[in-house]
Amino acid sequence: FANVSCTPQESEPEKDIIIGFSQSGIESSWRKRHTESILSALKSDGYQVMYRNGMMQQSQQIQDIRAFIAYKVDMIVFTPISHTGWDAVLKEAKQANIPVILVDRDITIDDTSLFTSHIGPNFKAEGNRAGIYASSCFTSEEKSEVNILEVSGNADSYGSILRHSGFDETIRNRSNITLTIKETLYGNYTRTMGEELMRNYIKEKNIKEIDIIYSHNDEMTLGILDALDAVDIKPGKDIKIITIDGQNDVIKELKKGRVNCVVECNPDAGPYLISAIERYFKYQEDGSNKEIPREIYMTETVFSDKGDLDAIPPRNY
Template sequence: MSETGNGRKNWTRVVAAVGLVFLAVAGGIVLANANKVINKTEKKDEETPLISIGFSQVGAESEWRTGNSISIKTTFSQKRGYDLIFKDAQQQQEQQIKAIRGFIQQDVNYIVLAPVVETGWDTVLKEAKKAKIPVIIADRQVKVKDDSLYTTWVGADFYQEGQKACSWMEQYAERNKKKTLNIVHIMGTEGATAQIGRTKALEEAAKKNGWNILEQQTGAFTQAKSHEVMEEYLKKYKDIDMVYCENDSEALGAINAIEQAGKKVGTDGIQIISFDATREGLAEVQNGKIAVDVECNPDFGKKIEKIIKQLEYKRDVNKEYYIGDKIYTQNKSISTIEIEKAKWSVTVVTDKIVKERVY
């Protein structure tokens, strides 16, 4: 073979060797850069710890409460940057106080309390304040001597909800030329903010319009207890016009009891007034069994998250935040609700509304 041929072979080998060296170096640089990115990401994760939140839920007594719990759990997930400690108190204040003390021991960043009743919180909230943990009250309110024991409250205007229902009742009585209404009242858990507000509205409207509240008993916001109460009412009273229930679970219990007694529910029978506007409740509005259902929106998660973000940035927050609601009926026979010159349009329940309701 000629010297030229040997030279070409040697040159080819040199080029190949250089190429391999280049690829090795380039690969090393890429790998090094990739490791830097990974290290930076890990470092960033280490520098941004999860925000810890202790949530004391009153229980799971209704579909509304289930929807409220879902809203909290969905909003404060680990993927969204939170470490949520969720405690179900099963309607017991002692369990809620125990949970709050546990949150304090775990040194959470925030405590959210959905209280079973309004009173009896001063001592444990003082402990939270001493530990410098902000407390957000959700849904029902608390009555404390020092309102600096909690940071803010998020919930509905239960008294106004009751006023809306009573405004519908007033118009119903007027349209049907009824001089009075005979009403049996199934109250919520006594001492709960929703019960206090909705009961107050009914009692004021009854006094103003000359309605007869035949009897008042608690249904504890549950279907089973309300079924029992309604059975008792039906045995005692033969001329009931309306049942004022303080949530949909109570309304469902009352409806079952009335129908099992062989009586009619709806426009040609006993009228049911309700609150919350859950999927089951709205379905019964559409069926004509619930006359009016005043919504109480359980989707508190996003509102509470906004408050927490404001607190994280050391910004001031309001002492109260109200969640909006609607008024649902089967038809537009009564289309507008008016309270002290403020007006709300009534929403007719459709298949779409029922289907899209997540709680």
């Protein structure tokens, strides 16, 4: 997706509303689908769109949002690469009377009036789901101590924080078995980084003591699998693999038995966004002053080797 300004071609007649959409980057095929879902929904619903790719840099995203403000778009939609540091630019948007909707990742901010709504996956619940699977990997007869290696995304992203806390609180609840996160490595959600982190870990630490790898996204998981293959450790068997997203290529690994559990993260934000935007502008027009919900969660599920692998619906990412 190159940076584009585009007008709708199909379905709905063109609306007189311009949406500025700043995406955080293109680090994963999950992210590509997320972008595609939002752009196609906006376009087919008749919105004019200014799209910018932040190239995984907050400074770039801030610059892009400032460009939207200067252009006087009617609404800003953006995926914050990190969870802090947005106060100044969002104040500028508020002063310009431009509403802001966050998609995917959330932010931490003192003045919560600086954005209207957050539409995204429930990262905490994803962490809980991963934790439930981890807690059920072994019976207490098999193991009383289970060691986990966690491979997180960017330390300052909202998803990483909640995927960690959701997981951590769940594994603490297991009785008769102690599950311990031996170490948390921080990557950037890319395959290359996943592989590099894993290679270094194998070189420097004792991989043999690890029972479970909990990776925060599929792209890093693919890199982790590459690194394990290189030293002949069998993922899925010698070490249980839990991952998040549900990309097609990782569902294939689940079916081959090289991944044990995939916690789905839903990238199809488009329809949710359209419904929020439509309501927002309707409430403005009819003067009812009603507000759209602050938090909109998308539906998500879990696929694992404990379920029916043939029943997994086809993936579009």
